[in-house]
Amino acid sequence: MRQHSNSGLNLQGKIIVLWATFLLGMLFHTQLALMPLFHGIDVTQSHTHEYLELSSILWLMLAFFSLPMLAMIATAFTASQRYRRLHLGLTLFFTVCNLLHFVADVLVTVPSYQLFLMSFLFGIGLFLNLVSYQWVKEENRYRSVSSSIGYL
Numbered sequence: 429m430r431q432h433s434n435s436g437l438n439l440q441g442k443i444i445v446l447w448a449t450f451l452l453g454m455l456f457h458t459q460l461a462l463m464p465l466f467h468g469i470d471v472t473q474s475h476t477h478e479y480l481e482l483s484s485i486l487w488l489m490l491a492f493f494s495l496p497m498l499a500m501i502a503t504a505f506t507a508s509q510r511y512r513r514l515h516l517g518l519t520l521f522f523t524v525c526n527l528l529h530f531v532a533d534v535l536v537t538v539p540s541y542q543l544f545l546m547s548f549l550f551g552i553g554l555f556l557n558l559v560s561y562q563w564v565k566e567e568n569r570y571r572s573v574s575s576s577i578g579y580l
Contacts, residue, residue, distance in 0.1 A: 442559050443559055446556040447499055450552050454492070499515060499518055526550045
């Protein structure tokens with residue numbers, strides 16, 4: 429017997445909400461780094477851009493923010509098994525990136541509030557991985573049931 433979720437959202441809706449929450453968290457992460465400016469404190473750090481040009485970093489940030497937005501749109505309009513697998517891979521990629529970003533933040537000793545926010549984003553990413561995995565498995569269950577019915 430299958431239990432029904434009380435949330436009222438299907439897995440696609442949950443994924444979209446998780447991506448939106450994740451994007452808001454990333455946006456706040458970048459804004460939080462700029463908050464000292466409002467108190468007259470310099471926010472530049474010597475270790476920040478030693479190995480990449482600023483324009484490269486901005487393009488990477490654009491890609492990092494755009495991919496979740498595109499995933500939200502595609503999730504709303506696409507439910508193919510191929511997309512579900514691709515989407516799960518995308519969520520895993522973001523989880524690895526967030527973990528690496530968190531480790532880098534620890535190594536350069538960023539403020540504790542940023543570490544807390546990054547760990548929170550990492551947690552949201554893990555939850556997104558779980559729901560995306562459930563979405564992939566849901567399609568597999570649907571296919572097995574429909575193919576079984578086809579043989580009747």
